[in-house]
Amino acid sequence: MEIVAGISAKRVKAMQEAIVDIIPGLVYAKPGHRLVQFKDAFDVIIDHLLAQSTSHLQTQQGLG
Numbered sequence: 001m002e003i004v005a006g007i008s009a010k011r012v013k014a015m016q017e018a019i020v021d022i023i024p025g026l027v028y029a030k031p032g033h034r035l036v037q038f039k040d041a042f043d044v045i046i047d048h049l050l051a052q053s054t055s056h057l058q059t060q061q062g063l064g
Contacts, residue, residue, distance in 0.1 A: 007015075039047070
């Protein structure tokens with residue numbers, strides 16, 4: 001725990017930014033297996049927000 005406590009805030013920020021840059025390039029699959037696509041938390045949230053927006057617009061236009 002002492003090692004972690006000794007990391008400067010500037011270095012922590014740099015590491016966080018590096019992780020954010022790396023994450024989109026990760027592939028969720030075992031080597032040698034067929035790639036199975038699934039929705040991550042971001043996809044689920046965006047889908048939900050789009051569905052809500054569509055529903056709201058249809059209600060406002062008298063279509064829903």
